[in-house]
Structures are given as C-alpha cells and as structure tokens.
Amino acid sequence: MTEAAxxxxxxxxxxxxxxxxxxxxxxxxxxxxxxxxxxxxxxAVRYVPYAPLTLGEVEQRITTTWSRTVFTAEGDGICLAAEDRESGALVGDVVLFWRSATDRAGEVGYIFDPRFSGRGYATEAVEALLALGFDGLGLHRIAARIDERNTASTRVVERLGFRREARLVESEWFKDEWTTLLIYGLLETEWRERSASAR
Structure with missing residues (x-):
C-alpha cells in the first residue's frame, strides 16, 4: 500500500x-x-495494557498513540475523550479498533474515571462506538476482551447485548500474573435487532 493510499x-x-x-x-x-x-x-488501570502513567507519559501518548481520528486501514484504532455535556468534565476515554477488513471485525475498549463510575457513562459511550463500527465502518462483528475479574466491564458489554463466547483460562501473562480472559462478541444483525426493539 502506498503512503498516499x-x-x-x-x-x-x-x-x-x-x-x-x-x-x-x-x-x-x-x-x-x-x-x-x-x-x-x-x-483504574488495573485491567488496561499499561501501568499507571505519569503526566509526561499521558502528554506523549496524546500526541502519538491517542491522536488518530480517522480510519485508513485495518489495524487502526481511534481513541476518543468522553466528556460530560452538562459539566464539561472529562469522564473517561474509549477506543474502537478496526481489526480486519476481510472479516469486517472490530474491537472496543474503554476506561473511565472512578469518580464517575456507576452512572452508565461507559455503556452510553460504547453504544456510540457500536454505531460507529457497524454503520460507519460496515463491521460484521465487534468484540470485547475482558479480564474475568473486571466485573464492572463485563456488565457494560452484557447490557449492550454482547454474548460471552469464550473463557480462556490463564491465557495471558499480564502484569506479572496469569490472566483469565473473557471474549465477548456482538454481530451487526444482533445490534440492529436490539436497536430496532429499543425504539
């Protein structure tokens, strides 16, 4: 692929x-x-793929890893800030990955400030990512990979209609210990049916 493409x-x-x-x-x-x-x-960062970050590290990632705003090819991911519309407070951030063009597959991730937990913000933000993935990218399937101990995160995707498809026992060496990973998935057809029934 050329740089222009x-x-x-x-x-x-x-x-x-x-x-x-x-x-x-x-x-x-x-x-x-x-x-x-x-x-x-x-x-807050216990189940995300980085250790607690310094302010300098956050600033550096904002200018690099977290700066992409468009999808140009599979493998891309866009990170978005989630801001409370009423107060203007930053409550967390979310990411949508385009995993495969052939398989039309994507993945969601999210992290929210614990001070704003329990208000349904994560569910609301991830629901918007589903629309972006299914309507915008034309994805067939969106997945979420979650540490089994992260029950708050599993509740988010379950509320949105994801099904648990796999439990991979001690499948990843993550932050100096074995982690059991849960794989959740949602198909475009299931999302559209759920969206239509919610109207």
Missing amino acids: RETPVLAPEYPILTPRLLLRPIVADDAVAMHAYKSDPA
Whole structure:
C-alpha cells in the first residue's frame, strides 16, 4: 500500500459524536491533566495494557498513540475523550479498533474515571462506538476482551447485548500474573435487532 493510499480515510467520523449525556471527541493536549487523574490510579488501570502513567507519559501518548481520528486501514484504532455535556468534565476515554477488513471485525475498549463510575457513562459511550463500527465502518462483528475479574466491564458489554463466547483460562501473562480472559462478541444483525426493539 502506498503512503498516499494509507492516508486516504476509509472513515472520517464527524466530531463531536453526541449521546444523550456525553460528547465523544478527539483527545487534545488540554485533556492531559484530567486524564492523568485516572490513568495514574493503579486501581483504574488495573485491567488496561499499561501501568499507571505519569503526566509526561499521558502528554506523549496524546500526541502519538491517542491522536488518530480517522480510519485508513485495518489495524487502526481511534481513541476518543468522553466528556460530560452538562459539566464539561472529562469522564473517561474509549477506543474502537478496526481489526480486519476481510472479516469486517472490530474491537472496543474503554476506561473511565472512578469518580464517575456507576452512572452508565461507559455503556452510553460504547453504544456510540457500536454505531460507529457497524454503520460507519460496515463491521460484521465487534468484540470485547475482558479480564474475568473486571466485573464492572463485563456488565457494560452484557447490557449492550454482547454474548460471552469464550473463557480462556490463564491465557495471558499480564502484569506479572496469569490472566483469565473473557471474549465477548456482538454481530451487526444482533445490534440492529436490539436497536430496532429499543425504539
């Protein structure tokens, strides 16, 4: 693939993406301090693939890993800030990965500030990612890979209609211990049926 082809967007979402209570938008430099508040918390990052981050590390990732806002090829992922529309507070961030063009497969991930837990923000934000993946990218299936101990995260995807498809016992060496991984999946047809019944 040429560099020019690599930079031609397959999907360039219009931002912000609005949900009833949230505004999903690209992560910007001004988010660093608010993001550091939860990304430096060992409990908050317990089940994500990085250790507690310093402010400098958050700032560096905002300019690199977390800066992509369009999909140009499989393997891309876009990270979005989740902002409370009423207060303007950054409550967390979410990511949608485009895993395979052939299989039309994607994956979601999310982390939220514990100070805003229990309010349904994660469910609301991930639901918006499903629309982006199924309607925008034309995905056939979206997965979520969750540490079995992360019960709050499993509740999010279960509320959205994901089914648990696998339990991989001690399948990954993660943060100095074996982790049992749960694989959840949702098909486009299932999402559309659920969306239609919710109207």
